[in-house]
Amino acid sequence: MTLTAEALWLDDLLDGPTRVDIEKQLAGAIDKDRVLRNLVMATPILRGAIIRAVMACLHFDPLALLADGWCTARDIRACRNADKATGKPVILKLGAHSIERDMQPAVTVDLGSEKSFALDIGLSLAGNFKGVELTISESKLVSAGSGTCSLSLQIKVAGRTVVSQDLQTLDLPGEHRFAQPLALR
Amino acid sequence: MRPFVFQVLCVCAMLSVPVSASAQTSRSCAPSVIRAAAAKQVAPNLVGCRYDEVAVPLVRYFSIFPALTKTPGSEATSTILEQTPAAGEPLAAGGQLALNVAVGPSVKPEAPAGAVAPVETETPVVAETTQPQQASPDVASASSVSEAPIEITEFVAASETPAASALLPRIQLPSLAYLRRPGLLWALLSIVVFGIGLILTLRGRRSRPEYGYERVPKVTARLEYGPGRLNANGPLIVGKEGGQ
Numbered sequence: 001m002t003l004t005a006e007a008l009w010l011d012d013l014l015d016g017p018t019r020v021d022i023e024k025q026l027a028g029a030i031d032k033d034r035v036l037r038n039l040v041m042a043t044p045i046l047r048g049a050i051i052r053a054v055m056a057c058l059h060f061d062p063l064a065l066l067a068d069g070w071c072t073a074r075d076i077r078a079c080r081n082a083d084k085a086t087g088k089p090v091i092l093k094l095g096a097h098s099i100e101r102d103m104q105p106a107v108t109v110d111l112g113s114e115k116s117f118a119l120d121i122g123l124s125l126a127g128n129f130k131g132v133e134l135t136i137s138e139s140k141l142v143s144a145g146s147g148t149c150s151l152s153l154q155i156k157v158a159g160r161t162v163v164s165q166d167l168q169t170l171d172l173p174g175e176h177r178f179a180q181p182l183a184l185r
Numbered sequence: 186m187r188p189f190v191f192q193v194l195c196v197c198a199m200l201s202v203p204v205s206a207s208a209q210t211s212r213s214c215a216p217s218v219i220r221a222a223a224a225k226q227v228a229p230n231l232v233g234c235r236y237d238e239v240a241v242p243l244v245r246y247f248s249i250f251p252a253l254t255k256t257p258g259s260e261a262t263s264t265i266l267e268q269t270p271a272a273g274e275p276l277a278a279g280g281q282l283a284l285n286v287a288v289g290p291s292v293k294p295e296a297p298a299g300a301v302a303p304v305e306t307e308t309p310v311v312a313e314t315t316q317p318q319q320a321s322p323d324v325a326s327a328s329s330v331s332e333a334p335i336e337i338t339e340f341v342a343a344s345e346t347p348a349a350s351a352l353l354p355r356i357q358l359p360s361l362a363y364l365r366r367p368g369l370l371w372a373l374l375s376i377v378v379f380g381i382g383l384i385l386t387l388r389g390r391r392s393r394p395e396y397g398y399e400r401v402p403k404v405t406a407r408l409e410y411g412p413g414r415l416n417a418n419g420p421l422i423v424g425k426e427g428g429q
Contacts, residue, residue, distance in 0.1 A: 046402050053406035069413030075421045086427065093424030097417035103408040110403035123408075 008176070010065075010125070011058040013151060013167045019055070021163045022123075025155050026051050026105070029119040036117045039109060046109065054105045054119070062151055063144060064178050066127045069099030070134060071141055071184050080139040080184040089137040094147075100126040102156075122156035132172065140181035145172045216242040223247050223278065230272035236263045236286050243282070251282040260287035 014022070030050060031037050040047045070076050082090045103123040108116045132147035149170045155163035214234035222229035223246035231239055236253070243249050256266060267285035270276055415421075 043402055046404065049402060049404040050406070053404045057406050057408045065410070066413060068410075069415035072413060073415050073421060079422070079425070082425075083427065088427045091426040092422050093426075094421055095417060095419050095423045097415055097421055099413050099415050101413045102411035104411075105406055105408055107404055107406045110405075118409075 008061050008063060008170070009059050010062045011055070013062070014058070014153075018153065018163075018165045018167070021165070022055070022058075022155060023051050025121050025157060025162065026054055026119065028157070029121040032120050033117050035115070036107075036109070039111065039115075043111065046111075050107050050109070053107060057105060058123075061179070062125055062127065063149070063172075063176060064182070065101055065125060066099040067141055067144065067178065067182050068101060070144075071182050076134065076136075076141075077184045079136060083137060089135050089142065092134045092136065094129065094132045094134065096128070096130050098126060098128045100124060120158060122159075124154040124156060124161075126152045126154065128152075135175065136184065137181070140183050141178065142181050143175045143177040145175040147172050214238050216245075219243060220246045222276075226275060226277050228268065228270045228272055228274050228276035228282065231265045231268050231284065232272070234265050235261075236265055236284065239265070246278075247276065247282070248279045249276075249282050251284045254283065254285045255288045256285055257290060258287045260289070262287065262289040 027047065030040055030047060036050075040050075076092060079090055079092060101124070103125065104118060105121065105123070106116060106118045108114055128150040130148045132144055132149070134141060135143045135145075149172055151167040151170065153163075153165050153167055154161050155165075213230050219229045219239060219242040229239075236251075240251075243251060254267075258266070260266060264287045265284050266287050269283040276282060
C-alpha cells in the first residue's frame, strides 16, 4: 500500500472482522463495570452510543501516535541540537525497530449528571519500521518517510491479549509530514 | 373534549349552590384576624361584624366575654355598632371589651303567662353580659327604662326570670349545623369533582417523555495513551545527513 500524505487514519486500516472484534470486546468491558451495566440496562441506547464514541476515537494518524517512541528515544534526542550550527534540517536514517503504544478508552456518560468510566479494555498499536528516515528541525520531529511500516493491533483485556490482528504494511512516501511538529523530549 | 364538558358542568353546579351566610364573613370579622389581633394584644376591628360570628373567636383568642349594650336601630340584628376599646388600642387577654350591638327595630317583648309584667318602654335598652359568674339577679335594674343606651353596669343571668330572659337579645353562637346543609355538601362534592376533572385535563395536556434529540444520552469517549516503547535489535541510527 502506497501511503499518501495526510491520508493515514487508523480507522481506515481496520477491516470488518477487526471492527467486530473491537466492538465485541467493548461490549464485554461495558458489562464488566457494574455501574455502567446498570446504566445500559436502564437506557439500552447507551450501549451503541458508547461503542460508537470509542470507535470514533480511532480516527487518528497511527504514525503520529507511534512517533512518541522516536521523540523519547535517547539516541534521537541526542541529535535535536545538531541543526543549530548549519540551520538545515537533520535527516536520520534508522535501522529496523519497532514501536508499541497502549491506549485505554474512557467514556463519560451524561444522563443528567456526568459519570466517567474507564473501560477494562486496552488497545495496543505496534509498528515495525524498516528503513525509516526522520527529519528533525529546531528540536522537533517534522516528518518521517522512505521506509516500510507494518502495523498491528492488539486488544487486551485485564492485561491479557485476546485479539492480535496485523493491519497493513505501509510503504511510507519520501516524506510524511506530521500535522504538527513533535517536540523531542 | 369530555373533561372540558365535565368541568363546565361542575362549575355550573358550584354556581348554582347558594353561598351560606357564614361564607360571607368579611375579612375583618374572620377568626384569623381576631387571632392576629390577639397575638398583637390589640383590639380587633369588630364594628360592622355580627356578634355571633366574633363571639367564639373572642373567647378563644382573647379569653374575653364581651359586655354587650343592646341598641335598637336600622342595622341588622346582632350587628356590632361600637366597641370599647377601639380597634388598634391595647387589649390584653382577659381584658374588658364592651360592644354596642344592634337589635334591629324596637320590639315590645311579650310577657309570658305567670311572669312579672314587663316594663313598657320605647327604647328597651338592656345591658347584659355573657359572664354568668358576675351576674347579679337584679331584674329591675336590667329592665330599667332609659332614653339613651345604657352603659354596661349590670349583668343578668338568662335563667333568672322569664321576663328577663324575654328581654335578653337572642345572640346565637355559631354552630356546626351548617355542615349538615345539603347545599354545602353539594358544593364540596362539586369542588372535588371539579378538581378531578382538572387533574385529568392537565394530565392529558402534559407533554409525554419522548426519546428526542435532547433525551439521547450524551457519551464522550477519549483514549488515554501510554508511553511509546521503542525496541531496536541493533543500532537505532544507521545514517545521518545534515547538521554536525
